Amino acid sequence: MNIYIPPIDFSTLNKKSLFVLTRPFLNPDGWGNSAAVKQQFEVSDVFAYVDRIEKATVFFIPNPINSYSKDELNAINSICMQNSIKAYGYISGDLGADFGYFDHIVFFRMGGFKSQLPSSNKSLPVSLSDHFERIYKKTAIDVRERQNRAVVGFCGHATLSSSKSVKENIKFVKENLKRFFQNPFRKDYEPLFASALERAKLLKSFEASHLVETNFIYRNNYRAGATSEEERAKTTLEYYDNIKTSDYVLCVRGAGNFSVRLYETLMMGRIPIFVNTDCLLPFGDKIQWKNHVVWVEWKNRKNIANLVAEFHSKLSDYDFKTMQLENRKLWKEQLSVASILNMIMIKDGI
Template sequence: MVKIYTEQSFLKENNRKRIFPLLFDMAYQPNNNNAISNFILTDSLSQADVAIFPLDVVSFLKNDKSNFFHNWIAKMSQNKIPIWIYTAGDFGFTFKNENVLTFRMGGFNSKLPINTCILPSFVNDPYNKILKNDFFVLPKKESPTIGFVGNANGSFSKFLKEFILYLKRGIINLRYGYPEDHHPFYPASKKRYKLLYKIQKDKRIQSDFIFRDKYRARNENKEKTTFEFFKNIQDNLYTFCLRGNGNFSVRFYEVLIMGRIPVLINTDVRLPLEDLIDWNKHCVIVSEDSIIQDLLNFHSSKTELELEEIQTNNRKLVLERLNRVDYFVQISNKYLESK
């Protein structure tokens, strides 16, 4: 049982969307048996195994006029308690303190400090409420089948719009001193379009792509487009996954929970629990230049039984290890010493 010290006064309904992920289950889902059996809140610093800052640090620091956060970190450090913080958003925030373990969605692996943990996207299971059928494995076909539904547009106007939004965000961060890491501009929509078009032209691969001009087709029927998104993943053994504004892909985890195989374009990504999970057993990690040949090589090297096992194991990986509570159980086992 891990004892957690936090500022419980922040665990209010209006903070629901920016709470530290583990505390979400403890504060807003109090009957979660998995959380109850592994973690407990304590008011005693002397009894605590870890101190967790309760809110997303990026949003909190934007309005921290009293320097509450840094004073809180200093207080926890004086008490020699391991500290965990959470930085949300596409870009995240690098907090340089060797006593602090930072959790974030993405960033560049070659630049991230060693005391940074990547959070998976804690996605919901689409089978029950959206697709309304049970999980099943796909058989191996002679040619790999790869799907994609999403924002992919190669036009200059789309490129310009993304660049303007990127500049606007950077100016606002600079003007107000907002604590977000600087990321170079990445034209995600144009990149997707270029790579998907390249795959489409190769007759050795069966492609099943639906191009959108906006993220999740925001101006269309949400129920219809969400169904199309997950049905496309279900129908294809592989799904194309490339980063968005931030250097991570939510689609990557949606493909895993669907029990299919992500084809992840490596943009210097760091994946969750890399020292505990052999990600090469769950996905195809490729470069932009070699995506087609890498996919063909992977597909031809696997038997039908091996591909079926990967599908089953991918779904189990998310359901049993990459949900909010079990993820932090593994983190606790790695970083915390029980008292």
């Protein structure tokens, strides 16, 4: 796969803002094919940067789609059409605004609502380092033994505070007003969702059930309000220890309609309780997500403890252990940068 990435101003570059699929080709002096950089991302030489679009089989848009005008996106779409290739880019941020449809551009994003967006919008897995290996200094996960009752874990921002829920909803109201004045007939408005409150409600429903055991750490702020490196290290260890000592982990959307915790739970080889709020999930045509999670539709959330207990009761000891191993394997082998590149190559028949 020959990848064309247009030149950008590297003097003011913030690497974290780049489309993650371009990073294996970011050398100290610009775009290139450094073997060392590719190795960091476990990307093979099958994927190569080329400096002329005429040589390319695919076009990567380096900066967030949000930073391009419609005219600029139309120009990219046109040049891709002329060369019979597709462009791939990403939409940054939590919110699910629709950036339109272009025949030759695919948008990757984490936020957004599946029922509202055109088919050219695809889910981008959250890019994570292997924190399991970094923290616990080993590659093989500790597989938990199956107990009669499921142990449900959660460590994070969850509170019944009404003032915090009001603040969260005000942000959505402001965003929707901005979109209304841009175009009152648009359909991509953000539903009000106080994530900390909704998480707390779900946690309380687990605690009220005798069918599961709970392993919860409530935080009043994101990352417990940690500011120093020492505090961040402490809360990070508490967070991953909580996942490690649980069978299942509650994964529900935050400010954006996606869950970072879903990918962290898979990375740790545990079983996500995925609460579906009309989410986009990566590679739904390739990955059988319901084989890796306890799938709970938002409308069924009040019955969540019963659903988890029922799921757990149907698993044999062998199935329970196998699911942990398969979830770790899924994260390692299908949700990495190299895996996304492979998926694009297969999808487009390159």
